[in-house]
Amino acid sequence: MTSERHVIEPITTSRKLRFLEDEQLDTLREATLDILENVGVRFHSEKALAIFEEHGAPVDRSSQIVKLPRDLVLKAMSSVPRYFDLGARDPDLDLPLKDGITYFTNDGCGHEVVDFETGERRASTKADVAMMARINDYLPSMSFCWTIVSAQDCGATSPLHEMDAVWKNNTKHYQSVTMMGEKLCRYGVEMATVLRGNLEEIRRRPPISLIACTIAPLVQDREALEGALVLAEAGIPVIIMSMPTMGTTAPATYAGALALADAEVISATVLLQLATPGARVFHCILHAWADPRTGGYVGYPLDARVRFAPVEIAHHWGMPALGGAFGTDSAELASWQAAAEVATDPLLAALAGAEIATGVGLRDTYTLLYPEAMILDSDLYDLARYSLLDMEITPETLAVDVTAKVQPGGHFLGEKHTRRYMRGAMVRSNCQELDAAGKYRDPAEVAREKVGWILENHHPEPPSAAEQKEIDRILAAADRELTG
Amino acid sequence: MSKQLFEDLARAVIEGEEEDAEALVAQALEQGVDPLACINEGLVKGIEEVGELFSDGTYFLPELIQGAAAMKAALEILEPNLIGEQRREVVGKVVLGTVAGDQHEIGKTLVGTMLTANGFEVVDIGVDKKAEEFVAAIEQCDADIVGASALLTTTLLEHKRIIDSIVEAGLREKVKVMIGGAPVTSEFAKEIGADGYADDAISAVAVARQLIGAPA
Secondary structure (H helix, E strand, C coil): CCCCCCCCCCEECCCCCCCCCHHHHHHHHHHHHHHHHHHCEEECCHHHHHHHHHCCCCEECCCCEECCCHHHHHHHHCCCCCCCEECCCCHHHCEECCCCEEEEEECCCECEEECCCCCCEEECCHHHHHHHHHHHHHCCCCCEEECCECCHHHHHHHHHHHHHHHHHHCCCEEEECCCCCHHHHHHHHHHHHHHHCCHHHHHHCCCEEEEEECECCCEECHHHHHHHHHHHHCCCCEEEEECCEECCCECCCHHHHHHHHHHHHHHHHHHHHHHCCCCCEEEEECCEEECCCCCCEECCCCCCHHHHHHHHHHHHCCCCEEEECCCCCCCCCCCHHHHHCCCCHHHHHHHHCCCEEEEECEECCCCEECCCHHHHHHHHHHHHHHHCCCCCCCHHHHCHHHHHHHCCCCCCCCCHHHHHHHHHHCCCCCCCCECCCCCECCHHHHHHHHHHHHHHHCCCCCCCHHHHHHHHHHHHHHHHHHHC | CHHHHHHHHHHHHHCCCHHHHHHHHHHHHHCCCCHHHHHHHHHHHHHHHHHHHHHCCCCCHHHHHHHHHHHHHHHHHHHHHCCCCCCCCCCCEEEEEEECCCCCCHHHHHHHHHHHHCCCEEEECCCCECHHHHHHHHHHHCCCEEEEECCCCCCCCHHHHHHHHHHHCCCCCCCEEEEECCCCCHHHHHHHCCCEECCCHHHHHHHHHHHCCCCC
């Protein structure tokens, strides 16, 4: 049923790169606490406001702004777990969060696709989600699966259909980028229960998690938060993601943008902890710049410091972090810009120590899918992964005896040691394929062939017939209730 | 008895076991086995298999070189023991060397190994060799091909001096000239009047065969 390849290869490294000093982290935290206590955050949710009121936070019902006292924040934050597991459909692919391991996924959530067969640029569909989930399942670079594009042909219940499409084609952990609202998320929990049997098992090995976005500056979206509350209660991890744009929705200084975004993430995290102490929450800031002339969204100017500094801010709070990598502004599949803008991202995300990181495979600032892009971007990922592998220094690998045997001016091709190690000494990437003349082929052409091969040959085990029947029943019920 | 020995010899070449190959041919000579049969039924069969495994991507360079080294070690013991007019069948004779002022050896050595593995007799004169030393070696061993290698841009023009010396010695009609090395291009080879150029050791064999009209 399946092709043989079924492993994941996360980036592991014992090395760390610091973007912020401890003192700076303390200063940033003080700024966050100041914003939370004195400026406040607007929660467009009666449910959220009630929870805050219940815990003694000053709530202004007319503006829906909550001011979070320092002590309340610090107490609530003390119950956030630092490490836990993300479960997968296949237990062998569960992801235990650990220091020194970064699990990557694909990008999300695009809305346009350059059709693999016709080359036509069109709106994304459930079939695209299914196709890309299968490619994700095949690639060891992908430790879990994000909603890469939206199933725009499925209406209001598209997030549930996206999950269905992923499960039929992917055996890894699924992180929904689109599921919002209490009703939809309750159906999501019901679908997760089909895989796990009961809520206790969901808590032990959550097969799904959710991205919930804030609205900069300092606003919490009702649908995102109320959905997150449902999932958190069920033991399903939630990623609170702030996406401030410097100059328009955030201060035009890095420190200011970070403090503001952190206040958004922490205010939502506090809410989840007050509602469900111990709720599993990831911290994420994916900031961008506003073009100073047009105000347009720019994801990739030259400086990437603030892209990875938030990982340290998360860890300073005792939270795991989602690092934001990839997502070039180039609309081209394989241009210099498309590779160069994101080339150091996986390296920096891993060195910063992000527990999970997104995401390969989209172009045009997270909006446009070329099916081949996931293959090409995986090469950049692999470049980082190999660069961070520990080097083995032993008498066998030092091979001083072999060097002595060869002597100055000789060569090593005649040595058994060379025979033993030369095959593994050099690794070419997925797209570094040679032609008959021994020259490198066009990487985009190689990527296209690999996509074709995966789609033809890789068939991950779908949910069982009984599970699928139950999932179909839930989908039909959701369609009836929510599509209207 | 001999059949098993030939199979073991072929296996030693295929597995690149130089010491095994030497021990086996010593044993063959002691037992009075025909040395030419050892070459043709054992060593050649082994090196042909090595060539096929390399061509289909199973073998890499170390396996190829070590197979050729095992064959060469066995040949050095067998050839002095060939009986009467017996001669090993060779595709052609090649003189190889690195040009004057250049100490780089590996490229030329690889070409020599590949040619040997493919049935050529190779006389490797070493590195930093003047044009007249190439000419002397060609005359001495009656070579069909001379191969010169240069890695440095500063020694590149030595190739031209070698060709000029071959012309002066009146050997140009008799010997084909191949050149190679990192700064060498096919255009440069044509420009200085060389007969052949190859990018790497593998394609050098095909070029050498073509130059002397041997079947591919």
